[in-house]
Amino acid sequence: MYDIAIVGAGVIGGMIARTLARYRLKICILEKKHDVAMGASSANSAIVHAGFDAAPGSLKAKLNVRGSEMMEEVCRELGVKYRNNGSLVIGFDEADRQTVEELYRRGNENGVKNLKVLDAEDLHRLEPNVSKNAVCALHAPTGSIVCPYELTIAAIGNAMDNGADLLLDFEVCDIRDTGKHFEITSPDKTVLAKYVINAAGLYSDAIARMVGDDSFTVHPRRGEYILLDKECGTLLNHTVFRTPSKMGKGILVSPTVDGNLLTGPTSTDMDDKENKATTAEGLALVMKQASENADGVLFGKSITSFCGLRAVGSTGDFIINLPRARFVNVAGIESPGLSSAPAIAEYVVELLAKAGLKPEENPSYTPTRPAMHAFREASIEEKNAIIQKDPTYGHIICRCETVTEGEILTAIRTNPRPRDLDGVKRRTRAQMGRCQGGFCSPYIVELLAKENNIPYEAVTKFGGASLINFERTKEER
Numbered sequence: 001m002y003d004i005a006i007v008g009a010g011v012i013g014g015m016i017a018r019t020l021a022r023y024r025l026k027i028c029i030l031e032k033k034h035d036v037a038m039g040a041s042s043a044n045s046a047i048v049h050a051g052f053d054a055a056p057g058s059l060k061a062k063l064n065v066r067g068s069e070m071m072e073e074v075c076r077e078l079g080v081k082y083r084n085n086g087s088l089v090i091g092f093d094e095a096d097r098q099t100v101e102e103l104y105r106r107g108n109e110n111g112v113k114n115l116k117v118l119d120a121e122d123l124h125r126l127e128p129n130v131s132k133n134a135v136c137a138l139h140a141p142t143g144s145i146v147c148p149y150e151l152t153i154a155a156i157g158n159a160m161d162n163g164a165d166l167l168l169d170f171e172v173c174d175i176r177d178t179g180k181h182f183e184i185t186s187p188d189k190t191v192l193a194k195y196v197i198n199a200a201g202l203y204s205d206a207i208a209r210m211v212g213d214d215s216f217t218v219h220p221r222r223g224e225y226i227l228l229d230k231e232c233g234t235l236l237n238h239t240v241f242r243t244p245s246k247m248g249k250g251i252l253v254s255p256t257v258d259g260n261l262l263t264g265p266t267s268t269d270m271d272d273k274e275n276k277a278t279t280a281e282g283l284a285l286v287m288k289q290a291s292e293n294a295d296g297v298l299f300g301k302s303i304t305s306f307c308g309l310r311a312v313g314s315t316g317d318f319i320i321n322l323p324r325a326r327f328v329n330v331a332g333i334e335s336p337g338l339s340s341a342p343a344i345a346e347y348v349v350e351l352l353a354k355a356g357l358k359p360e361e362n363p364s365y366t367p368t369r370p371a372m373h374a375f376r377e378a379s380i381e382e383k384n385a386i387i388q389k390d391p392t393y394g395h396i397i398c399r400c401e402t403v404t405e406g407e408i409l410t411a412i413r414t415n416p417r418p419r420d421l422d423g424v425k426r427r428t429r430a431q432m433g434r435c436q437g438g439f440c441s442p443y444i445v446e447l448l449a450k451e452n453n454i455p456y457e458a459v460t461k462f463g464g465a466s467l468i469n470f471e472r473t474k475e476e477r
Contacts, residue, residue: 002028002165003359004352005184005193007172007207009036009416011148011341012333013199014155015074019345021162022367023359028191029156029164030184032171034463035423036416037152039201040337042426043225043276043308045252045265046148047239049336050087050140052107052115053249059318059347061110064336066343068142074342075146078154079371081257087143087239088118088127090134090293099243100138107140114141129235129294143239147257148338149426150372153416158369160415162362167191169463172200175210182211182326195326195357197348202273202311204319204331213323218332220273220309223265224282226290229301229434232261240293249335251289253297258429263290263297265308276307303434310334320347326355372414372427375407397447398440400433408444412451419452421445422462445469 004020006013009031017029031038048071054060075082091100100117107115116139123130123137130137160166167189175196176183184191198207205218233255242250254262266282283305290297313319313332318340320330328351330344337344371377375386375393386406387394393406411418411427418424421431424444431437431444445468449456460466 001181002026002191002193004028004195004197005030005182005191006197006199007184008039008199008201008204009033009152009156009166009168010039010041010199010201011037011152011155011338012201012330012344013197014152014159015341015345016197016199016330016348017159017164018155019349021159021164022362022365024362025359027159027164028193029159029166030170030172030191031166031168034168034420034460035418035426036156036166037149037426038462040308040310041148041152043306044148044223044310044338045225045254045335046145046256046262047087047252047254047339048082048144048146049339050107050115050143051110051112051336051339052103052138052140053244054110054336056106056109059320060336060340063318063340063343063347065111066346067336067340068144070342071144071146071339075151077367078151078158078369079374080146080151080154081373082144082146083255083257084142084144085238085255086139086141087241088123088130088140089138089241089243090123090130091136091243092131092133093135096243097136100136103138107138112140112142115139127236127238127240129296130240131293131295133292145239145254145257146338151338151341153427154369154372157415158367161369162365166416172207172210175207177211177324177327195328195352195355197328197330199330199333201333202309204311204329208323208329208331211324211327213329215323216319216331217314218311220270221312221334222268222270222275222282222307222309224278224286224305224307225262225264226283226286226299226302226305228261228263228298229303230259232298232301233259235261235296236294242289242293251286251293253290253294258432260303261297263287269312270309273309276309278305278307282307304436318344320344320351322351322355328352328355372407372411373429375404376402397443398428398430398433400435400439401429403428403430403440405447408447409451412448419448420460420463420466421448421468424448441468
């Protein structure tokens, strides 16, 4: 019997689990995929929004500003990369200028600090490579960038290190309330829990219906991106947005915490909650608008493109409520969900207290976690000392990102443990460089097979039937 079951292992479920792990509670996280951070947390803009866009008084506004203020400390504790680079919303004409002024007023009402409206001269002095056609901008110095899947992995890993259980390949097909606890079933397993937190992203409406709540729906909104080589990562210092529309914040151009340049996303409403295919039309729009936003975006240096699906709720705001006793919805968490995640977790704990949960503090709780990228950021002297103790750190596996065998082995042995190629990629950046895994993948497969004591041919790219090797064509002698 668990005290709390959290459905969904994205950044929201992960931050909730980590926050609840501060207490004497038996917690489990249920995830239908083969790994954590497989939904919206695997593919989004990676922006910690300042909080000027959401309507004043909304949950989005309240939790965005609070979450943004918390994020740097959360990332420091979890060893996650964070960069306070600031953001700019640029305008090209008088209508855009009015939008910028409105965002400035809204941001001040929401409590965003140090906002400023810039004219063309100040804008181009601050960010020389912004389009010369831009005539004004909103400058939000508190805007930042993180790595969303790294944050998710670290939060869930920290929760597990403090006693939480993670059940992967657990697709919830029914939830029954006995009056004292919930029975949560998958096709082959049942979990009992006193409280349930529904953080199932695109499927949160389906989970809510299992307990009789049909008050909202969630649909996917496709966002396509193009990622450029690190050679392009210094084009801009700030995250540069266009003025927003009802479909979102538009095409952005932004550095990433890992030194690349990110462009996107598109914004297209869909019905299919699993379709992450990119389209020629979408990528063409990204290239067109990104080139309008900044001068010198070199799409010939693109290393990959990808698509993420945002969970858009039917209410226009985050859906965080108690539709029935001991069951919490955390649904419709679209942008600024990543920015709001630490504050959403706080808010959920407050709701659980109202629902009757009165946990004791966990005296052995540890909020910190070693950074997975510590070795590559170490000095030469520090690296040599590490290699002296463990020679696997002297063996480069991924040449593009300079990731060592020691780092990959550490990732495979650290909660939550990856079981496939993409899992190692999200934890170490091996396969994320120019060759996109062309050189290092066979070596990583070998390490995964040995560490998990499975045949080489059984290792997958992302779980399920995504086999990489089907049979051996020759044997070593």
